[in-house]
Amino acid sequence: MNYQAPVKTTLLEVRDLRTQFQTASGTVKAVDGVSFTIERGERLAVVGESGSGKSAMAMSILRLLTHPGRVVGGEILLDGRDISRLSEGQLNTVRGRLVGTVFQDPMSSLDPVMRISRQMIEPIMRNLRLNRDQARAEAIKWLDKVGIPEPERRIEAYPFEMSGGMRQRVMIAMALASRPQLVIADEPTTALDVTIQAQIVEVLKTLTAEAGSAMMFITHDLGLVARFAHKVAVMYAGRIVEFGRVEDIFANPAHPYTQSLLGTIPSTTMLKSERLPQISGLPPDMRHEITGCAFKDRCAAAHDRCLAEAPRLTDRGHEHTAACWTPHGLEQALATGQQHATRLNKPFEPDGSVVVELNALRKQFATSRKMVVRAVNGVNLRVHKGETLGIVGESGCGKSTVARMLLGLERPTSGDIFIAGLAQMVFQDPAASFNPKMTIGDIVAEPLVVKSRGSKAERLDTVKRLISQVGLDPAFVERYPHQLSGGQRQRVAVARALALNPSVVVADEPTSALDVSVRAQIINLLVDLKEELGISFVFISHDLLTVRYISDRIAVMYLGEVVEYGAAEEVFADPRHPYTRALIDAVPVPDPVVESRRAATPLQGELPSPLNLPKGCAFASRCPMATDRCRAEKPALPDHDLSRQVACHYAH
Amino acid sequence: MIGNIRKLLAATLTLLASTMLVLTISSPALAQGKTLTVRFYDDPAGFDPANIFRIENENIAFNIFSGLTTYDGETGEIVPDLAVSWETTDNKTWTFKLREGVTFHKDYGDFTAADVIYSFNRIKDPATASPYASELAGIVSMEAPDPYTLIIELDAPNGNFLHTVANYHQGQIVSQKAIEEAGDQVRWQPIGTGPYYLESIDVSSQIVLKRHEDYYKGPAPIETIVFNIIKDEATATIALRNGEVDLVMRSNKEENLEVLEAEGFTMNSVKDYAVVIGVLNPEFEPFANPLVRKAMAHAVDYASITQAISPSLTQPHHSMLLPWMDVYTDDVPKYEYDPEKAKALLVEAGYPDGFTFKNLGTSAQGVTELQQFQIDFLSQVGINMEMELVDTPTFNQRRNAGEFDMASRLLPAVNPDMILFSYLHPDNMVPNGLNGARYDNPEVTNLLEAARAEPDKEKAFEMYKQVQQIVAEDAVYLATYSNNVFWPGKPEVTGVHINYLAQVNFYDVNIAE
Amino acid sequence: MAEYTAKKLVQMLITVLGVITLVFFTLRLIPGDAASAMAGDTLSGEALQALREQMGLDEPLVNQYLGFLRDLVTVDLGETITTRIPIAELLLRALPITLSIALATIVLSILISIPLGTLAAFMAHKGRNWLDNGLTGAAMIIDLMPSFWMALVLLLIFSLGLGWFPASGQLNWSDPWALVLRLALPVIVLSLSQVATLARITRTAVLEVLNEDYVRTARSMGWSELRVLFRHALKNAALPIATVVGLSFGNLLGGTVIVEFIFTIPGVGNLLISGINSRDYQLVQTLIVFYALLFVVINFATDLIYKTLDPRVQF
């Protein structure tokens, strides 16, 4: 360890860490020889898709894995002390005190039957040697720091009385209260909405900086990485494939995987005419011994050597290392790739024919206590033939309810829906939207059977056609959902949606359950189909970049109302509604330069409960520029005007 | 909410507390003096002579009450009880001299002829709804010229009247005062003149008797008798072996008896307590034929069966009457086990390849081991016996109505005349009586009536003997086996004489130091 | 809360009424009546009829039914038909016995099964399954032993063989120790199967909690495994366990029948059997309704307790 170095002193050094899961169907080498270091006060982002072993790695450091997971090798030097050799008892003096942890799902990470106070105060008493009152004061201080309103009162709350964002704040407060040297954050924002996400990230960033603690931040979202990491470690199949300073990684990624990952994310400026680069295939099955480079099957630049032996991390200049035999990864391959990456994507021009029309649509749910939730509160929308309408908004804004009403799964309380032809749906979670007891064939054929279209033989042909249309092997008709990967399932879902050749397909968060690398595949599929079949899409998502990329028009919803509507690019280029602006600001952009230029003032507060809607502008409570007028009268949205529409008194 | 729970809790607690109180009060405070603990095998059903059922209750009543006569514990003969002597010339008019200085339990005063008259009239009174009214139906008049003389006039001669007035059912003498005070609780407040009185009772667990200090024979040797209700046979046996009880009322499982005998307990018993007979219904065509009935008798080897199942509890028997009865005769045709002969008889009767019949039984008892053997043996001569199991009440009702091919009956009665009359006399033919074989043989009928009226014991005996011979010859009823009653007890418990009503007079019982 | 309780109460009322009706008319389907059962084979036609009238069995069904309902409402349990004893008195004697057996059983089985189950879960969580398997195996075997069989074996061993416990005798409330000895065997017999089930429930509940994220959180705060086990795991597992205990208590009251018969304990179960044997409708229907009532009330109580203990549940 280089303690003599004045500025940089290593806090954590991990050497050749190996973690395995003994399962019935074989040993999974979740972490397969990972080495890296974190300097004091440094923020390291560990990026990777599900199954890349990033979480297992993080949990291994404090030995928080549960059976059958087990650290089988390596050293973990914290301040030069190898904590991997410590007994449970000794390790407990490290956990929570020297190293704090924030977990992914705030909903389940706090003990539901214990008040916050109990869960927070006792660790503080122990770690900072304080008496109960001091500890309590300390806890309240931290709750205040992480931005929990009236902490004196909320500290006595039960977790279930708080929103996800609030709980995550509590988690952070718990982790930081003992002034740890290192904070391990395992996907701390994945379960949260963009605006909340931004807030949380900001809190983490500032507070760790303030306390001078280093942080290890596990995520799959490159945008977030760009937003706040100093260093990045990209993991694939249990190993670090690239490691370096964030600017370097984003500016000139050296590993094909990193390169393609960055490519798959639609940027704010990307043109519709450009085809979204995608990574073909799936990550390897970790139960099997991997010979050669784990990425070889999905790598355009793969060559013989990749098949034979696994590359080690090699130096690529100033602290930048990558594990690839080719010096510059995909560069050539991409260069050649560019040509077929563009497409004859004719920009959409409306021919006036309307496929979907929603007029003054309202939906109210009566809760047990005779109170009404106004989920959808007067929505007017139109979708033209061949048009893709993107609906964005935070969870609870009513976008999904609109979709369900479109498909007749919910009956509107008032207002009417007009659909020319048939509407079909692609659900968010492909795993849940299939009957596990049915074969893929039956699933795709179901609409046909129900509507008794064609003979058995004809149906089978149709099904096979559809399945190949979505880019799957027709042999899949034999298989069952659990035998397919997430991406494959979502393709099947699309095929099923097309079975009755509908005039409009409603896709509710179709990619949010998928891994980054697969996401692009589905997006491309949808775009292609739209071109081939000329059907309209309603694309619902909180992933603004994707929505922007895929849709012709965008409707931004807030508390059951559309607050802004217009052509996708325009809305993005020049958002007029403060909420739209806030949303776009909140979106992490995979570009450290852009991120660093951004004003770090995320939208404050949370979505007010739809139980008691303000009588004025719904957004007033969170709006930076709200006036009495906003709180008094509701800004109206001129309906069914193809040009820009903004529901704000002060929209220029 | 929490409040509710507390209330609930409080409620249960108070309940518990109050109950313990009740129990501690009712639980007997046993004074010093000898105490005998006896196993009682079922829930007591009350001890009102007018409405008493089941032997175990009768045994309690037997020690609480007295009759004009009673049965000698050892010989089973009729002996004086409340009546010191009696005389009759024609079996029609009976004059009893009553015992003086007899007092009822507690302070219900002295016993006089008036009490007898009251007791008998109470039984006869339709309002009492006593099932035993018919027993006393024959009484035309009762007079008491003086408190200790009683003259009873019957409508017809009855040589067995002394049985009728014995210390049993209708024969037991009650105190008018006590009855009137008890109201509808007579069954729980029995007041008699017997050696013991009822001190306390917990119908679900125990009965406590205390000795009647002014009993006319003098106080019984044992002061307190505690009857513990133990229903399960196995448990009862263990209880005795553990010394938790001194005496087991009616142990009727061979295997238990074997164990107890082996361990040196006294096997108090009475042999030939009652006989089990098969009643064959002649309306079922094959049974109308005497040859078939004889074949049935020859087909089954009761000797070895009883030997196999329960050698101590049962033995084969060939008559409706039991050896200890005064009119019993052994000089009757017998049917030894002889399958060949049985087959031959069947052929002769015109059933070369046998027939099938149903044997009525109770589902509560199931198919007894004996019946399982019967099935086996009969099948070997080509007769197929099927069991028809019904619930007990239905069984009783159908058996009393005579609706069956075959049904078995236990004949518990000390009065041979009564047995013969009720099973052979046409007047008692089912459904009015017990004559399930629908036997109507004028010769027998005459003999019976004559015998009953005959004052001369010798002559009477001759007639009874003839009856028994004819009946055996016709194989009217299928005599199978007779059974014995056991009251196993500790060796130091003496004087447990079980009479032929399967009852023990606890006055004779003592515990040796 | 109040609204919920009210709804639940109405539900209970309906249930109990249903039970009452069902019981009443089913009983009337049982062949034979109190009179014939009492008389045995000693009586013939008219004598029996007399007995019936005396017992009031000749009244029309509907009147009997309405009468029964009236009595229940006025909490007048009436007398046994055959022996004219106030049923309330019988119940008051039998109930505390059965209750104490049931309670003792519950307590005993909780004391044994919860630590056992927790330990099993803890080890299973660590990937060591032998105790877990052993427990399941034992539980299964115990579950499968007919209670009457087990009872007799225990009698032979502990009562006859070792002479530790009496096989019969009065329940003397004034002598607690004797009482304990007297009730020991039945309680053991009942507990065995209780332990079997309870331990397994505990094990599953605790194991589930151990896999929860918040347990990991607690570990990440540096708390020892034992502390986590008791502070978090057991606390959270307590709710499901409590419910099961409540329900099994209800079942126990019914389950005592056989044990009471074999060990000749004058409890409610024994009362019921005699009632059935003597065809004493009054007694039987009162008892069964009583059972049902108890059962329903206990369920209701457990339900409420659950709802109050779990902060997440709002009314």
Place this chain on the structure above:
Amino acid sequence: MTDITLTTTSAPKTGPFAILLAASRHPLLSHAKVRLALLILIPILVLTILAPVLPIQKPLETNLRAMMQFPSIEHVFGTDKMGRDIFSRTLAGVQISLLVGFSVASIALTFGMVLGTLAGFYGGWLDRAIMTVVDIFLAFPSLLLAIGLVSVMGTGIVPVIFAISLADVPRFIRLQRSQVLSLRSRAFIDAARTVDASQYWLMTRHIVPNTIAPMLVAASIAAANAILVEASLSFLGLGIMPPQPSLGNIVRDGQTYLEQAWWISTLPGVVILLIAIGLHFLSDGVRELLDPRSH
């Protein structure tokens, strides 16, 4: 998991041998508990079926000269008080007991499935009606329910089966209902509704198929318990009547001789144990195989 199932589904489905092959590769058999279960159950079943042709005394045949004999070659389980061969009686008993067990299981399954599905799927008054009745029946301790019923219907196989089932059906209805309720909100139901599939279609194609597995598990346990409840009923003299042997009444009759001849009730008792253990292992195995978390 994935690849295992792949092999089975892609296994050639032609020719009995091929099918056997496929079957032998089926995950069911690859599961230890299931194998153990079959190892226990199949021999018992075979013996039971072969009983009539085995060279053993007939179950009802008495023998006055061979009473209460200790197990021997001739009488594997020894003989009872009436010199009957306990082994052959046990086999006959197994027959009856299995009959009881499986009838009860299937009755409970059928009614539970139908009523539970209706209640859970349609809800409303139908649900309320069904569940009220269910509650009423659940309010009786199940043994009491059985006792009551048998005293009404009399003894014998049919009443016993009926009585035990009546205690089980409500539980099955509950189970099925709760399953249906949780399934009703699943996304694939919505997916089917988007092509407006009929209620009947939803129930038969989507709901019921997904409820069967857990119900089968419950059923196999119910079968095991039924065998024991029958035993308890026999003990109270309400079960199946001798000479007709059922495992229950054999054990019951034998227990009085526990001291003189322990084998009379012990050996058949062990058989009950084996069967029940077998059934439990079977259900356990099946459950674990169906539980996604387990692989």
